[in-house]
Amino acid sequence: MRAYSETERRFLNNPLQSLQQHGQSVWLDYLSRRLIKSGALKRLIEEDGLRGLTSNPSIFAKAITGSGDYREILEAQESQADDPKALYERIAVRDIQEAADLFRPVYIETGRRDGYVSLEVSPRLAHDTQGTLEEARRLWQMVARENLMVKVPGTPEGIPAVRQLVGEGINVNVTLLFAQETYEQVAGAYFGGLEDLALQGGDLGKAAGVASFFVSRIDTAVDTWIGERLDSSAEPAENAGLRSLQGKVATASAKKTYQKYLDLHRGDRWQALSRQGAQSQRLLWASTGTKNPAYSDVLYVEGLVGPDTVNTMPPATLAAFRDHGRAGAALTENVEEAFRIMDLLERVGIPFRQLTDKLLADGVTQFADAFDRLLDATSRHKQASDNAPTDFMEAKLLRELYKESHQT
Numbered sequence: 001m002r003a004y005s006e007t008e009r010r011f012l013n014n015p016l017q018s019l020q021q022h023g024q025s026v027w028l029d030y031l032s033r034r035l036i037k038s039g040a041l042k043r044l045i046e047e048d049g050l051r052g053l054t055s056n057p058s059i060f061a062k063a064i065t066g067s068g069d070y071r072e073i074l075e076a077q078e079s080q081a082d083d084p085k086a087l088y089e090r091i092a093v094r095d096i097q098e099a100a101d102l103f104r105p106v107y108i109e110t111g112r113r114d115g116y117v118s119l120e121v122s123p124r125l126a127h128d129t130q131g132t133l134e135e136a137r138r139l140w141q142m143v144a145r146e147n148l149m150v151k152v153p154g155t156p157e158g159i160p161a162v163r164q165l166v167g168e169g170i171n172v173n174v175t176l177l178f179a180q181e182t183y184e185q186v187a188g189a190y191f192g193g194l195e196d197l198a199l200q201g202g203d204l205g206k207a208a209g210v211a212s213f214f215v216s217r218i219d220t221a222v223d224t225w226i227g228e229r230l231d232s233s234a235e236p237a238e239n240a241g242l243r244s245l246q247g248k249v250a251t252a253s254a255k256k257t258y259q260k261y262l263d264l265h266r267g268d269r270w271q272a273l274s275r276q277g278a279q280s281q282r283l284l285w286a287s288t289g290t291k292n293p294a295y296s297d298v299l300y301v302e303g304l305v306g307p308d309t310v311n312t313m314p315p316a317t318l319a320a321f322r323d324h325g326r327a328g329a330a331l332t333e334n335v336e337e338a339f340r341i342m343d344l345l346e347r348v349g350i351p352f353r354q355l356t357d358k359l360l361a362d363g364v365t366q367f368a369d370a371f372d373r374l375l376d377a378t379s380r381h382k383q384a385s386d387n388a389p390t391d392f393m394e395a396k397l398l399r400e401l402y403k404e405s406h407q408t
Contacts, residue, residue, distance in 0.1 A: 015325040016048045016318070022327050023307030025114050027052035029286065029314045032063035033070060036098050048322065051106055051114035053099055054173065054212075054286070054312045056151070057123060057371040060092055065377045074378065084375040085122075091378070092119060093142050100145040107147040112208060113279060118173045119143065120151035123367035132161040140170050149173040149210065153364060154182050159189050166193025166209060169202050175212045175286070176363040178356035180257045183283075186211050187264050190281040194273050205277040210310055213257060214287040214363070215300045218250035221355045222345075223292065229349075241348050247295050248341055249352075251303040255338035258283060258306060258331050284310040289317045298325045306331025 016026050028041075028050055035041045044050040064070050070091055082090060100117045107115025119139055125131040136150045149171040152158045158174070159182075165172050166189070174186045190209050198204055226242045261283050264270060270280070288300035288311055296302070297320045301311055305327050313321065345352045 014048060014322060015327060016050075016322050018327040019301075019305060019311070020049055020051075022305050022329060023309070024305050024327075025051040025282075025310045026318070027054055027116075027284070027310055027312040028318060029054050029059070029288075029312040031055040031059055031095055031099060031117075032067070033095060034063075034067060036095060036102070037069075041099060042102055044318075045102060045106065048318075051110070052103065052116045052118075052310065052312070054118040054151075054284075055092075055096070056120050056175075057367050057374050060088070061370050061374040061377060063095075064088075064091065064374065084379040087378045088374055089139075089142065093139075096143050096148065097145060100143070100147050103147060104145075112147075112206065115147050116149045116171065116173075116208065116210075117145070117147065118149040118151050120175070120367070123153070123364055123371050126153045126155050126364045126368070127157045129157045129161050132158055133164055136161065136165050136170060136172075137168070146206070147171075149208065151175045151212075153360075153367075154186050154211075155360065155364065159185050162186060162209075163189040163193040163196070166190055166207055167196030167200070169197060169207060171208045173210050173212055173284070174281075175214075176360055176367075177211055177213045178218060178359045178363075179353060180253065180260055181353075182356075182360075183211055183213065183257050184260060184264075187261070187281060191264075191269055191273065194278050198273070198276055203277070204273065205279065208279060209281040210284040211281055212284045212286040212312070213254060214359070215250045215254055215285055215304065216287045216289060216291050217359055217363070218253055218356070219247055219295075220291050221359055222249045222350060222352070223247065225350060225355065238348065241344065245341060245344060245348070245350070247292065247299070249345065250300065252338035252341035254283075254285065254304055255331055255335055256342055258309070259335060261308075280308060282308050282310055284312055286312055288312065289314045301325055302327070303330050305329065 019026055026049060028044060031053055041053075073091055073094070074087070096117050096119045103115040103117060105115070121132050121135045121139065125135055132152055136152060139150055140148065150165065151173045152161055152165070152175065154174045154177045162172050162174055172190075177183050177186060190211075194204055194207060197207060223246050226246055229242055230239055265280055285300065285304045288304070290297050290299050298317065301313065301317060301321045302325060304311060306329065309331065342352075
């Protein structure tokens, strides 16, 4: 029997690698210049089996304002004539292109299933279908990488853009999904886009997409509502029911949505597309960093493992799962309990759809505010010292990677 090297043993025993055995791909919800140039992203791909990456305005705002890594491009002569948005796009496109190039081997090896890097259209266009279409097309052309996914919010105005873009052969990551009903609309838009592409003679095998279902924010919203209700209720039975839901609704909602995913892909409409070479629009679990310190720091990874899914993790969550995570077929276990929890929401009076609608509106506002901060940073050239880390968690992640690398 062949003896494994230390690097191979660490690879085989890595909990992140075990997720792949259950059919789930690990993506990283972070990007910065330092992550690329330090070699850390390359090591994450090679040593942890990282299969993709997502970004958003908040991530770029932290990267640009939190380090001196962008000073060269910000102070370059050709940048002086750019307006703030053009300068941001110059920065973002360069980072996205270089990250996409690092992931290209994954893209090839997985037959275009993984290896994607996501770039978001301006959050200011969340309620502008035509504006979203124009910007998505422009970013697609600027990046010029077939393993790009353009992020479009799952708003009523964004969903029609999804169908149009997919029909044009542009990969789309539909973001800010909180409700199963919205996911169904997004899946319908993706199916429709593929059907449009097929009618035009396009190659369905080249089209790809994910539906990004945000998780931890659901528990935060529901737990806050429950806490307020408990403060005003003196009914023991009602209080017991409310407490039984704390920290459980997000995972239950995700499981229920995953069952809808399975149902849709058993249907005739999808089967016809599959026979033409189409690949499914996987559910991507986003916002998987645990926000409540009373809960496990890998709650939204361990509880959401299942075939044909993606989990995009922030650095802290990725490091935590690598350290002590366990993978099991969680998405298909205790499904009846997940449905019971979702039914109980209605019986105890929790306005779940109202909460998810607010989460979508708040998410759009938060990303728009981050985008404004980002443009302000580029216009003022606000830079920290060249030695400043992008943020604490990235610095921690880099230290762990370097330590492992030095041991090989």
